[in-house]
Amino acid sequence: MVESCYIPKDLKEALRIRKETQARPLAGGTDLMVVHRRGTGVVPSFPWPVMIVSRLPQLQGIFTDGNEIVIRSLVTCSEIEKNDDVPYQVRKAASLLGAHSLRNLATIGGNICNASPKGDLPVPLIMMDAKVVLLSATGKRILPLDEFITGPKKTALHSDEILTEIRIPVPTVPYSHIWYRKIGTRKANAISKLSMSAAITFSQERIVTDFRSANGASGPKVARSREVEQILIGTHAREIANKIPEILSAYDAILSPHAMPEYRRSSTRRMLHYFLTKAASEDCERIII
């Protein structure tokens, strides 16, 4: 049991402490405090030093930088939920995470670094090709989020690094139709049984120029396959119906057989089928629900 806990006053000090002691950042604490809790009346105990970064000013804020939306790592779910600049699906996912009190504490950085297969925010983020910025006292790395999360509870974070930013590229042509759905164990304060985020873009001639779909709680990490998505690129809207069976079975194959009891598998198929059929029809809303 290690008893040291640091409270750095700024990012620079945090990076120094991180380098010297490998202290783990504690942001909202909604994962860390729960995992390391002990019984009634006893404070949690951590097997490594911890530093409370919750208040660091340099890691707060949401802004636009060129064609990217940047969300700093300490931004909470309730801040994301309320911010108009953040893409719809990320806001939606943030708004369905836990309940009010949790969303006021839980950060985007914590949700990503926790790397739970059931975590909600990585799903739309990976669908949108978001990148993460990792800072250390000696340098900076930028990785696609899909590569940063390597497996259940596993990330490519180095022991001297802190996640500082999440960068979401804004597509030059806006998605024509988008979809986000979380199936929780109930309507609030619910861990995902399944979540799915998808988007499709049509050219003026109704040819698919972009299609993407990601699944959460469907395997060791967020499931997404660019090859499967390719099947639809270049297809005319009226041909989509013919390609759905192929898409569905290819998509099915990327979902982990272990984490996917029949319910999740069949719900995924029904949702994808529904989304594509709706999107292919002429007059339909941008946000499909």
Add this chain to the structure above:
Amino acid sequence: MRQTPIGNPIRRVDAVAKAAGTLKYVADYHFDDMLYAKMVRSAVPRGKILSIDLPDLPTGYYFISHKDIPEGGKNQLQMIKSDYKCFAENEVRFIGETIGLLVGPDRGELEELLSKVDISYETQPYSVTIEEGLECKGGPFVGDDNLFCDFTIDKGDVDKVFKNADRIFEDEIRTGWQEHVHLETNGAVALCEGDKFVIYVSAQCPFYVRKSIAGLINRPYEDVIVRQTATGGAFGGKEHFPDVLAGPLLVATYTIGKPVQLIFDRFEDSAYSVKRHPSRTRFKTAVDDKGNIIAMDIDVVYNAGGYESCSYVVLQRGVFHATGVYNIPNSRVRGRAVATNTFPSDAFRGFGAPQTLFAVETHLNHIADSLHIDPLELKRRHFLKKGDVTVTNGHINENVVLPEMLQQVLDQSGYPEKVRTYEKGSYKGIGISFYNHGGAFTGNGEQMIIKAKVRLKKNRNGTVDLLIGSTEMGQGLQTALIKIVADALQIDPKYVRYPNPDTSKVADSGPTVASRSTMIVGKIAERAALSLKERWNESDELTVEEEYEHPEGFPWDQATFQGDAYIGYGWGACVVEVEVDPLTFEVNTTGIWSSHDVGVAIDELVVHGQVNGGIIQSLGYAAMEKLDFSQKTGFKQVGLSDYIIPTSMDFPSQRCTLVENPYEYGPSGAKGMGELVFNGASAAYVDAVSRAVNRPIYSIPIPPETITELIS
């Protein structure tokens, strides 16, 4: 005379302290030199304990086990049955069974020590399900058939009627475990006070605790004083289960001589506590050529877990409610409680009635389907009326206002119209259910076993103390009883005090269970208040005591279960409307309407609180509260993120109404209602979902995964 009807709501007497957070719960109690305890529990479902290896205990730390029970003391908790052991000795019957307590000053250190206790077992094959219990998997461990009890009640001549039946319907309906999830987890503190022992405990029945544990240290009941602390929810989970904490604590404090506190965390409270009995109910029902039910042959089995505790009584209630609110001319009901190697099942709001009521409602829906009529048509044809003969060959002695209640829910919900417009399988559905609940103890239990007393004390300053063992656990009893007493005395309720009971100071008004407290204790309190009023000017200080009086003319034979099982019933009707998501099979409940007959409401707001909570709890039971066995932790869905109870987002706001039907033997006409409101919504929900997806449903809970299976 009373200025306003008694039902008019007043602010609950416990409202401010609860809202402000100033109320002290058992975890808030601290005493000088107080030590903490952690439970050492069985890690296997069935086996022999070969050895217990303890880590070196630092000074001031203790391990307490059955070996610490003093001479003459008995290692048993005296619940209704005395089979529940305070500490396992050689054998363990389920995961989580108490083996010992680790006691010491630092809770962090105790956690460490606990992780180092090493117990080795010779494990044995074990049973989990009702079928495994009945088959005596691994060999019987209760008698030679694993049955705690087995009995049958007969009305009319079932066999003869079956021979002449036009059609016979067979069915099997199942319900699962349910966890109470009281907001406050279980907890207690034990200490010595002079030559007596004191237990502070979050509990429904302080006198039960005293009776259950005094024998452990071979002392008379009076030597153990039980003080109920503010209790943050119970639902039956604090009826007998507090004994499982208080017993070992008493032995610990007896041995060590210091105060000892044991508070369960949420994980323990969820994994290692009693549950609602899972059930299997089989029906064989005979219908004549006009579509009327003429006989039912019912076989009820409850999974009682490792010890009997109160299962026999729970089962009786289940059996006596097995034909629901219907007059079935011939019936036979067999009930069995089977032992399995799971945590003991015990009291839970409804006490055995919800399982069979769900079963009979669902069974009737299946029959109606086969007869191609709306379930409502079949059900209303058989509604019980005053004078009808019950399954135990007693009578319904009151006016049954089901038709009026039905009218209310029909008008409000638009049921007839919706049944016409929502096609089966259209993903929209509406369902209906009817239910009742016999108030108070079964038969003559109030007279023969409980013998409740109520004491009122008039103080010099003109205030009145209500000194009884009945407890507030969130249900609003303090408010209700204070209103009854104040009303009879014609004084302002603020002059009546009703402290949490201390068994050395109050009269034993019986356990706070069985929806009996307003109906039975309230009536005695009303009489006591009237007699105090008459004697008011006799003296500055005055104490009056009244006892339960059994109304004449309600025969009951406890040996054969014949006669009036209950003197008065509460009644309910519920309509639930749902929409099923065709993509995910998530169910969205869009309307809940209910009507209840609780006699007369003592406080309409308290009654509405009970209706709202009871119905949501019942919907959770049907929709999401899935609980499976786990070889690791006893139950698989442990803690609040895995054991799913509804949040306020999951169900819409309800419309609930009452039909007033004053009950002759209750205070101001009130009857029991705390359990009634749990008994029926689950069946209405399942009816609605079943119509929405056009599939029969045979068991609960039905989370979306189950609905998917039904459809594919």
